[in-house]
Amino acid sequence: xxxAAGLSLLASLDFGTLPSQVVNGVLNGAIYxxxxxxxxxxxxxxxxxxxAHGEVYMLGAxxxxxxxxAYGFRPDVPPDQLPESTLLTLLVMMLASMAVCAGVGVVIExxxxxxxxNQARISSLITAIGVSLxxxxxxxxxxxxxxxxxxxxRVNPYRQTLELTLVRAPQExxxxxxxxxxxxxxxxxxxxERLKLEKDRFNxxxxxxxxxxxxxxxxxxxxxxxxxxxxxxxxxxVGAGRLAILVASLALMFLLRQLVLFTPTGRAMRAxxxxxxxxxLMGVNVDRIVTITFVIGSALxxxxxxxxxxxxxxxxxxxxxxxxxxxxxxxxxxxxxxxxPGxxxxxxLMGVAETLVIWAGYxxxxxxxxxxxLIVVLLFRPGGLLGSSAVEKV
Amino acid sequence: MTSRRxxxxxxxxxxAMLEIRGLDVSYGAIRALREVxxxxxxxxxxxxxxSNGAGKSTLLRTISGLVRPRAGKIxxxxxxxxxxxxxxIVAMGISHVPEGRRIFTDLTVWENLALAAxxxxxxxxxxxxxxxxxxFPRIRERLKQSAGTLSGGEQQMLAIGRAIMARPKLLLLDExxxxxxxxxxxxxxxxxxxxxxxxxxxxxxxxxAHMALEVAHRAYVLETGQVALSGPGRELLDxxxxxxxxxxx
Numbered sequence: 001x002x003x004a005a006g007l008s009l010l011a012s013l014d015f016g017t018l019p020s021q022v023v024n025g026v027l028n029g030a031i032y033x034x035x036x037x038x039x040x041x042x043x044x045x046x047x048x049x050x051x052a053h054g055e056v057y058m059l060g061a062x063x064x065x066x067x068x069x070a071y072g073f074r075p076d077v078p079p080d081q082l083p084e085s086t087l088l089t090l091l092v093m094m095l096a097s098m099a100v101c102a103g104v105g106v107v108i109e110x111x112x113x114x115x116x117x118n119q120a121r122i123s124s125l126i127t128a129i130g131v132s133l134x135x136x137x138x139x140x141x142x143x144x145x146x147x148x149x150x151x152x153x154r155v156n157p158y159r160q161t162l163e164l165t166l167v168r169a170p171q172e173x174x175x176x177x178x179x180x181x182x183x184x185x186x187x188x189x190x191x192x193e194r195l196k197l198e199k200d201r202f203n204x205x206x207x208x209x210x211x212x213x214x215x216x217x218x219x220x221x222x223x224x225x226x227x228x229x230x231x232x233x234x235x236x237x238v239g240a241g242r243l244a245i246l247v248a249s250l251a252l253m254f255l256l257r258q259l260v261l262f263t264p265t266g267r268a269m270r271a272x273x274x275x276x277x278x279x280x281l282m283g284v285n286v287d288r289i290v291t292i293t294f295v296i297g298s299a300l301x302x303x304x305x306x307x308x309x310x311x312x313x314x315x316x317x318x319x320x321x322x323x324x325x326x327x328x329x330x331x332x333x334x335x336x337x338x339x340x341p342g343x344x345x346x347x348x349l350m351g352v353a354e355t356l357v358i359w360a361g362y363x364x365x366x367x368x369x370x371x372x373x374l375i376v377v378l379l380f381r382p383g384g385l386l387g388s389s390a391v392e393k394v
Numbered sequence: 395m396t397s398r399r400x401x402x403x404x405x406x407x408x409x410a411m412l413e414i415r416g417l418d419v420s421y422g423a424i425r426a427l428r429e430v431x432x433x434x435x436x437x438x439x440x441x442x443x444x445s446n447g448a449g450k451s452t453l454l455r456t457i458s459g460l461v462r463p464r465a466g467k468i469x470x471x472x473x474x475x476x477x478x479x480x481x482x483i484v485a486m487g488i489s490h491v492p493e494g495r496r497i498f499t500d501l502t503v504w505e506n507l508a509l510a511a512x513x514x515x516x517x518x519x520x521x522x523x524x525x526x527x528x529x530f531p532r533i534r535e536r537l538k539q540s541a542g543t544l545s546g547g548e549q550q551m552l553a554i555g556r557a558i559m560a561r562p563k564l565l566l567l568d569e570x571x572x573x574x575x576x577x578x579x580x581x582x583x584x585x586x587x588x589x590x591x592x593x594x595x596x597x598x599x600x601x602x603a604h605m606a607l608e609v610a611h612r613a614y615v616l617e618t619g620q621v622a623l624s625g626p627g628r629e630l631l632d633x634x635x636x637x638x639x640x641x642x643x
Contacts, residue, residue: 264512271498271509277460278496280480281489283513283560287479 013360019166020236021359022352027242029351030249034304035328036335036343037256038105038297044273044338045286045293047121048113051128054325055135056104056298060097060305061316062143067093068151068310075148085154093151093310094248097302105298106291114287139318152313158241159313169232177229180222187215241311245304252303253344256296260340265292273338327354327370334377336387345385349373409472411436411595412457412488412564417466419449419456419619426452427619430466434564439587439596441610441627443603443640449619450599451493454566458490459483470564481513489562493569493599495553499542503533506541506552510559518561526555529585547578554582558589565589567598571605583609603640607631615640 035057042050071092072083112131116124152159168174191211195201198208260266271279272289280286308324309316331350335342354369377384410433419427427449434440442450455461457468459480468476475483484490489510498506507526511519527534530551536544541552550570557565570586571579579602587609590596600606607613610627615636623630630636 264508267501267505267509267512270501270505274498274500275496277480278492278498279509280460281458281484281492281496282510282556283481283484284509285479285481285513 016230017359019234020238021355023236023238024242025352025355026348027238027246027351028355029331029348030246031304031308031324031347032328032331032350033344033347034249034252034300035324036332036347037253037340038301039329039332040335040337040340040343041269041293041297043332044340045269045276045290046113046117046124048124049128049329049337050108050113050297051125051325052108052112052131052135053297053301054321054323054328055132055139056101056108056321057301057305057324058139058316058318058321059104059135060101060302061309061320062139063097063100063302064093064306064309065147065151065316067096073150073154075150077150079153082150082154085151090155090310094303094306097306098299099302101298101302101305102295105294109290109294114290136318136322143318145317146315149309149313149315151310155241155310158239158244158311160240161237162240162243163235163237165233165235167232167234169229173225173229173232177222177225180218180225184215184218184222187211187218191215239311241307245307245311248303248307252300256300256340259296265289269293323367327367330370330374330377333384334373336384339384339386342384342386349385408435409469410434411471412597413467413469414457415467415469417453417456417468418464419452419461420464425619427456427463430616430619430621432614432621434595434597436563436595437590437593438611439590439598439609439627441603441606441613442597442599442616443601443606443613443630443636444616444622445640446601447618448616450616451568452619453616454490454568454597454599457483457566458488484560484562485513487561487563488566489557489560489564490566491553491557491568491570493572495549497541497544497549497552497556499540501541502537503539503541503544503552504537506556507533507537507559510556514560519559522559522561526558529558529588530555547574547582550574550578550582551585554585554589558594562594564595564597567596569599569601571600571602579605603636604631607636 035053038053038056039050042048042053068089071085071089073085108131112127113124116127191208191214194208194211198204204212260269268279268284268289269292271282271284272286276286279289305321308314309320314320327350328347331346332343333346334349335344335346350370350373353373354366357363357369358366412432412434414430414432417427417430417432418425430449430453432440432442432453442453444450452461456463457475459475459478459482463476466476467474470483470486470488473486475486475488478486498509501509507523508519511517511522532548533551533555536548541549544552554565554567554570567586570582574582583605586596586598598606598610607627607630613624613627613630614621615623615630623633623636625633631641
């Protein structure tokens with residue numbers, strides 16, 4: 001029974017789109033990775049799950065929206081009178097989102113988490129949940145619900161779908177398609193030519209019938225040649241917006257890596273993350289490092305929020321950060337919380353897993369994937385894929 | 395050791411480098427230190443000995459700002475430092491080598507040393523690195539290695555070297571001999587004496603009372619959070635009470 005069900009599932013899958021699905025999964029994962037970095041960095045220095053991180057992300061999306069309104073992308077402007085978006089507009093939106101998120105992150109740390117730092121860890125955890133709820137419901141009072149994604153209407157270059165050929169078909173198959181296409185065009189032309197001479201289009205002469213059948217045969221051969229070529233080559237279809245998100249995310253992650261590995265501040269961050277007290281004894285101003293960590297983590301979430309809100313045109317609400325936040329948190333746990341490369345790996349795996357579940361036809365379970373992943377990770381590798389399996393020292 | 399008698403600073407008009415008066419520290423309901431008075435004079439090696447749980451580590455952690463005292467004052471070079479954040483106390487010239495070394499095993503040896511020096515201006519990094527490498531030649535060979543790959547003795551050398559990178563006037567050491575082979579302990583203490591002779595004041599906490607009292611100019615014995623005895627290191631070494639309690643009779 002199970003075997004048969006497995007077979008019927010396999011038969012129902014469209015393996016031709018699999019490469020596209022994996023690529024799109026990676027692109028979705030880039031956003032999870034960007035958010036997961038914030039969770040993992042804060043956990044690294046404070047051993048605190050910043051549950052308000054998803055709400056910081058939400059505020060980043062609203063910031064991008066308000067900046068786009070300031071640029072004239074207002075919902076009350078008729079679509080044909082909207083201004084054109086430029087790279088500068090997008091850059092300003094992104095920097096504004098990053099700056100606002102960084103500010104919000106610093107304020108949350110200073111006024112909610114710092115007073116709790118020397119208390120039992122459960123106090124910080126409850127505080128974090130409280131801040132998260134405060135921002136969600138506070139946002140519900142003051143922020144517009146589901147404003148139309150006006151900006152997305154005008155970022156045309158990013159709304160296109162690109163077709164990229166990853167693996168080319170052998171030359172003879174491509175040539176065969178080309179030859180078949182020419183033959184089909186010639187026989188089509190011949191048939192059209194003959195049609196002008198025919199008296200009755202619906203009752204063709206024998207010569208007309210011969211040309212018509214030749215045309216049909218040529219078209220059939222073209223389809224066959226195309227399908228032979230298509231199975232031999234791998235093409236992926238991706239949204240230009242998602243591609244832009246991936247490129248920007250990779251750039252930000254690269255900057256983060258350079259900062260953490262090669263600057264004095266990054267060195268201090270790694271030291272604080274490994275041993276808070278010992279870092280303080282080495283002259284590291286740990287409060288300053290904690291602040292910088294919140295600035296960086298929140299700014300990354302802000303960049304991600306601006307890009308999803310603008311390029312993907314998803315509608316924004318005060319609960320915009322809840323699901324991405326939870327999924328990114330799971331991604332961070334999956335990679336090994338506190339581990340920066342782990343957050344990137346976890347985010348990308350999460351994106352791919354989710355896309356594949358949708359591809360397999362279980363889209364209603366897509367949001368549940370995160371939690372299944374969480375349970376499996378906690379069962380088999382509590383430290384995460386790249387995290388240490390060592391028991392945490394208290 | 396010689397003419398310098400304990401308490402003679404009372405007669406001198408130069409105040410002690412570090413003056414602790416009436417220090418009380420509690421962890422919740424537990425009183426870790428009570429009414430502790432302690433002085434460290436510039437140029438000295440001062441040892442604090444006592445059994446496990448006597449409050450030795452707490453005393454050092456309070457001096458370096460990791461623990462807030464409930465009462466009492468700590469004055470370093472005539473400035474009260476209670477309430478200062480640890481990094482400010484480091485900047486004033488007190489470096490603390492914590493118990494169990496606590497080096498950053500995920501960082502390279504060089505990064506461990508660089509971290510301690512990066513907050514000081516103007517930076518004399520190269521010069522300080524040279525000093526540390528002269529004292530601990532084994533560190534020089536391992537600069538590029540991850541600190542986690544060092545042996546226990548090398549880790550202790552790195553922990554001390556790291557503290558020296560901050561150019562301390564007063565070096566606090568918590569159990570520098572912990573977990574080390576006897577010949578390594580001797581080497582570490584010999585280097586500590588060299589560092590002291592080069593002008594750094596040293597205050598060390600030890601369970602290995604014999605070694606500590608031998609190198610210390612003066613020493614304090616801590617028992618359940620109180621100063622039980624104090625005096626020149628040599629004198630305490632010969633004191634029958636100390637011998638009975640800490641030197642195995």
